[in-house]
Amino acid sequence: MPLSEQEQRLLDEMERNLYRNDADFVSTVGNRKGRPSYRNIAIGCVVTIVGAGALVAGVILQQPIIGIIGFAAMLVGVMVAISPGKGSASSTPESPFTGASRGSKPKASASFMDRMNDRWDKRQDDR
Template structure:
Protein backbone atom coordinates (compact mmCIF):
# COMPACT_ATOMS: atom_id res chain seq x y z
CA UNK A 1 0.00 0.00 0.00
CA UNK A 2 1.60 3.28 -1.10
CA UNK A 3 1.95 6.19 1.32
CA UNK A 4 -0.10 9.32 0.87
CA UNK A 5 1.69 12.51 -0.12
CA UNK A 6 1.47 13.86 3.44
CA UNK A 7 2.81 10.59 4.93
CA UNK A 8 5.64 10.55 2.37
CA UNK A 9 6.66 14.12 3.32
CA UNK A 10 6.60 13.21 7.04
CA UNK A 11 8.65 10.11 6.35
CA UNK A 12 11.23 12.12 4.36
CA UNK A 13 11.43 14.72 7.15
CA UNK A 14 12.01 12.01 9.80
CA UNK A 15 14.61 10.36 7.59
CA UNK A 16 16.51 13.66 7.14
CA UNK A 17 16.45 14.42 10.87
CA UNK A 18 17.77 10.95 11.69
CA UNK A 19 20.51 11.29 9.08
CA UNK A 20 21.71 14.53 10.68
CA UNK A 21 22.01 12.95 14.14
CA UNK A 22 25.69 11.84 14.47
CA UNK A 23 24.99 9.60 17.47
CA UNK A 24 22.25 7.75 15.57
CA UNK A 25 24.41 7.42 12.45
CA UNK A 26 27.30 5.93 14.44
CA UNK A 27 24.91 3.51 16.20
CA UNK A 28 23.51 2.35 12.86
CA UNK A 29 27.00 2.07 11.38
CA UNK A 30 28.12 -0.02 14.38
CA UNK A 31 25.26 -2.46 13.72
CA UNK A 32 25.88 -2.59 9.97
CA UNK A 33 27.03 -6.09 8.96
CA UNK A 34 29.14 -4.61 6.15
CA UNK A 35 31.18 -2.65 8.73
CA UNK A 36 31.90 -5.82 10.71
CA UNK A 37 32.70 -7.79 7.56
CA UNK A 38 35.18 -5.12 6.47
CA UNK A 39 36.88 -5.25 9.87
CA UNK A 40 37.07 -9.06 9.74
CA UNK A 41 38.65 -8.81 6.27
CA UNK A 42 41.36 -6.51 7.61
CA UNK A 43 42.04 -8.91 10.50
CA UNK A 44 42.16 -11.85 8.08
CA UNK A 45 44.64 -10.01 5.83
CA UNK A 46 46.87 -9.35 8.85
CA UNK A 47 46.72 -13.03 9.87
CA UNK A 48 47.53 -14.11 6.29
CA UNK A 49 50.65 -11.93 6.38
CA UNK A 50 51.54 -13.38 9.78
CA UNK A 51 51.12 -16.92 8.39
CA UNK A 52 53.33 -16.06 5.43
CA UNK A 53 55.98 -14.79 7.84
CA UNK A 54 55.77 -18.10 9.74
CA UNK A 55 56.19 -20.04 6.50
CA UNK A 56 59.26 -18.00 5.52
CA UNK A 57 60.77 -18.19 9.02
CA UNK A 58 60.11 -21.94 9.21
CA UNK A 59 61.78 -22.41 5.82
CA UNK A 60 64.81 -20.28 6.66
CA UNK A 61 65.38 -21.99 10.04
CA UNK A 62 64.59 -25.41 8.57
CA UNK A 63 61.85 -26.03 11.14
CA UNK A 64 59.34 -27.81 8.94
CA UNK A 65 56.47 -27.99 11.49
CA UNK A 66 56.63 -24.20 11.88
CA UNK A 67 56.37 -23.71 8.10
CA UNK A 68 53.44 -26.13 7.92
CA UNK A 69 51.76 -24.34 10.82
CA UNK A 70 52.21 -21.03 9.01
CA UNK A 71 50.59 -22.47 5.89
CA UNK A 72 47.64 -23.77 7.93
CA UNK A 73 47.26 -20.33 9.53
CA UNK A 74 47.26 -18.72 6.08
CA UNK A 75 44.69 -21.19 4.77
CA UNK A 76 42.40 -20.66 7.77
CA UNK A 77 42.65 -16.89 7.48
CA UNK A 78 41.84 -17.03 3.77
CA UNK A 79 38.75 -19.14 4.48
CA UNK A 80 37.73 -16.67 7.21
CA UNK A 81 38.19 -13.76 4.78
CA UNK A 82 36.04 -15.41 2.12
CA UNK A 83 33.30 -16.13 4.65
CA UNK A 84 33.43 -12.53 5.90
CA UNK A 85 33.25 -11.23 2.34
CA UNK A 86 30.12 -13.29 1.68
CA UNK A 87 28.50 -12.03 4.87
CA UNK A 88 29.32 -8.47 3.88
CA UNK A 89 27.58 -8.92 0.54
CA UNK A 90 24.41 -10.47 1.99
CA UNK A 91 21.16 -9.16 0.53
CA UNK A 92 19.48 -7.42 3.42
CA UNK A 93 18.27 -3.93 4.29
CA UNK A 94 21.08 -1.45 5.01
CA UNK A 95 20.35 2.05 6.28
CA UNK A 96 23.25 4.42 6.92
CA UNK A 97 23.23 8.15 6.46
CA UNK A 98 19.46 8.39 6.21
CA UNK A 99 18.93 6.35 3.06
CA UNK A 100 17.59 2.83 3.01
CA UNK A 101 18.52 0.64 0.08
CA UNK A 102 17.99 -3.02 -0.63
CA UNK A 103 21.07 -4.65 -2.04
CA UNK A 104 20.43 -7.24 -4.70
CA UNK A 105 22.60 -9.37 -6.90
CA UNK A 106 23.59 -7.77 -10.16
CA UNK A 107 22.65 -9.69 -13.31
CA UNK A 108 25.67 -11.36 -14.81
CA UNK A 109 24.48 -11.41 -18.39
CA UNK A 110 25.19 -14.50 -20.46
CA UNK A 111 27.93 -15.72 -18.13
CA UNK A 112 25.47 -16.28 -15.25
CA UNK A 113 25.76 -19.25 -12.96
CA UNK A 114 24.02 -22.59 -13.25
CA UNK A 115 21.21 -21.60 -10.90
CA UNK A 116 20.53 -18.42 -12.89
CA UNK A 117 20.29 -20.39 -16.12
CA UNK A 118 18.03 -23.01 -14.56
CA UNK A 119 15.79 -20.33 -13.11
CA UNK A 120 15.57 -18.62 -16.50
CA UNK A 121 14.65 -21.93 -18.17
CA UNK A 122 11.99 -22.54 -15.52
CA UNK A 123 10.46 -19.10 -16.14
CA UNK A 124 10.47 -19.63 -19.93
CA UNK A 125 9.09 -23.17 -19.91
CA UNK A 126 5.96 -23.93 -21.94
CA UNK A 127 2.80 -23.48 -19.90
CA UNK A 128 1.22 -26.73 -21.09
CA UNK A 129 3.91 -29.04 -19.65
CA UNK A 130 3.41 -28.52 -15.95
Protein backbone atom coordinates (compact mmCIF):
# COMPACT_ATOMS: atom_id res chain seq x y z
CA MET A 1 0.00 0.00 0.00
CA PRO A 2 1.63 3.30 -1.04
CA LEU A 3 2.04 6.14 1.41
CA SER A 4 -0.07 9.24 1.11
CA GLU A 5 1.60 12.48 0.07
CA GLN A 6 1.53 13.82 3.62
CA GLU A 7 3.01 10.62 5.04
CA GLN A 8 5.73 10.64 2.39
CA ARG A 9 6.64 14.26 3.21
CA LEU A 10 6.71 13.45 6.92
CA LEU A 11 8.93 10.42 6.32
CA ASP A 12 11.30 12.47 4.13
CA GLU A 13 11.50 15.18 6.78
CA MET A 14 12.23 12.65 9.51
CA GLU A 15 14.91 11.06 7.36
CA ARG A 16 16.58 14.41 6.64
CA ASN A 17 16.54 15.28 10.36
CA LEU A 18 18.06 11.93 11.22
CA TYR A 19 20.86 12.42 8.71
CA ARG A 20 21.44 15.98 9.86
CA ASN A 21 21.39 15.28 13.62
CA ASP A 22 22.97 11.83 13.69
CA ALA A 23 25.77 12.26 11.19
CA ASP A 24 28.08 10.15 13.36
CA PHE A 25 25.64 7.24 13.29
CA VAL A 26 25.15 7.52 9.54
CA SER A 27 28.88 7.66 8.87
CA THR A 28 29.45 4.57 11.03
CA VAL A 29 26.67 2.59 9.37
CA GLY A 30 27.53 3.72 5.86
CA ASN A 31 31.24 3.05 6.35
CA ARG A 32 31.42 -0.09 4.18
CA LYS A 33 32.01 0.80 0.56
CA GLY A 34 33.43 -1.13 -2.31
CA ARG A 35 32.95 -4.53 -3.76
CA PRO A 36 32.78 -7.75 -1.78
CA SER A 37 35.84 -9.95 -1.68
CA TYR A 38 34.83 -13.09 -3.56
CA ARG A 39 37.93 -14.84 -2.30
CA ASN A 40 36.83 -14.27 1.31
CA ILE A 41 33.31 -15.46 0.48
CA ALA A 42 34.62 -18.67 -1.09
CA ILE A 43 37.02 -19.39 1.78
CA GLY A 44 34.32 -18.61 4.34
CA CYS A 45 31.85 -20.96 2.65
CA VAL A 46 34.38 -23.79 2.57
CA VAL A 47 35.32 -23.31 6.23
CA THR A 48 31.62 -23.17 7.19
CA ILE A 49 30.88 -26.42 5.33
CA VAL A 50 33.88 -28.14 6.95
CA GLY A 51 32.72 -26.86 10.34
CA ALA A 52 29.19 -28.20 9.75
CA GLY A 53 30.71 -31.57 8.85
CA ALA A 54 32.78 -31.55 12.02
CA LEU A 55 29.72 -30.63 14.08
CA VAL A 56 27.74 -33.53 12.62
CA ALA A 57 30.70 -35.88 13.10
CA GLY A 58 30.98 -34.78 16.74
CA VAL A 59 27.31 -35.59 17.31
CA ILE A 60 27.58 -38.97 15.56
CA LEU A 61 30.77 -39.94 17.40
CA GLN A 62 29.41 -38.50 20.68
CA GLN A 63 32.54 -36.39 21.10
CA PRO A 64 31.55 -32.90 22.35
CA ILE A 65 34.99 -31.39 21.67
CA ILE A 66 34.71 -32.21 17.95
CA GLY A 67 31.24 -30.63 17.88
CA ILE A 68 32.50 -27.50 19.64
CA ILE A 69 35.43 -27.20 17.24
CA GLY A 70 33.02 -27.67 14.31
CA PHE A 71 30.73 -24.95 15.62
CA ALA A 72 33.67 -22.58 16.10
CA ALA A 73 34.83 -23.32 12.55
CA MET A 74 31.34 -22.53 11.25
CA LEU A 75 31.36 -19.23 13.13
CA VAL A 76 34.81 -18.32 11.80
CA GLY A 77 33.74 -19.25 8.26
CA VAL A 78 30.72 -16.97 8.39
CA MET A 79 32.80 -14.11 9.79
CA VAL A 80 35.38 -14.51 7.02
CA ALA A 81 32.65 -14.63 4.38
CA ILE A 82 30.99 -11.39 5.50
CA SER A 83 34.19 -9.43 6.18
CA PRO A 84 35.06 -6.74 3.61
CA GLY A 85 38.10 -7.08 1.39
CA LYS A 86 41.39 -5.35 2.15
CA GLY A 87 40.83 -2.37 -0.16
CA SER A 88 37.06 -2.10 0.07
CA ALA A 89 36.76 0.18 3.11
CA SER A 90 37.80 3.77 2.53
CA SER A 91 40.37 5.32 4.85
CA THR A 92 38.18 8.35 5.57
CA PRO A 93 34.56 7.43 6.18
CA GLU A 94 32.44 9.77 4.10
CA SER A 95 28.70 9.58 3.77
CA PRO A 96 26.55 11.34 1.19
CA PHE A 97 24.11 12.12 4.00
CA THR A 98 26.38 14.35 6.07
CA GLY A 99 25.81 17.32 3.80
CA ALA A 100 29.51 17.90 3.21
CA SER A 101 29.27 17.20 -0.49
CA ARG A 102 26.07 19.15 -1.11
CA GLY A 103 26.41 21.92 -3.61
CA SER A 104 29.73 20.66 -4.91
CA LYS A 105 30.15 18.95 -8.22
CA PRO A 106 30.56 15.18 -7.79
CA LYS A 107 33.96 13.78 -8.69
CA ALA A 108 34.38 11.53 -11.69
CA SER A 109 35.62 8.76 -9.38
CA ALA A 110 32.47 8.88 -7.23
CA SER A 111 30.33 5.78 -7.37
CA PHE A 112 27.04 5.69 -9.22
CA MET A 113 25.03 5.57 -6.01
CA ASP A 114 26.91 8.55 -4.56
CA ARG A 115 26.06 10.61 -7.63
CA MET A 116 22.41 9.52 -7.45
CA ASN A 117 22.27 10.46 -3.76
CA ASP A 118 23.76 13.88 -4.52
CA ARG A 119 21.16 14.46 -7.24
CA TRP A 120 18.38 13.41 -4.88
CA ASP A 121 19.64 15.76 -2.15
CA LYS A 122 19.80 18.68 -4.60
CA ARG A 123 16.24 18.00 -5.73
CA GLN A 124 15.01 17.86 -2.13
CA ASP A 125 16.81 21.10 -1.26
CA ASP A 126 15.23 22.90 -4.21
CA ARG A 127 11.73 22.15 -2.92
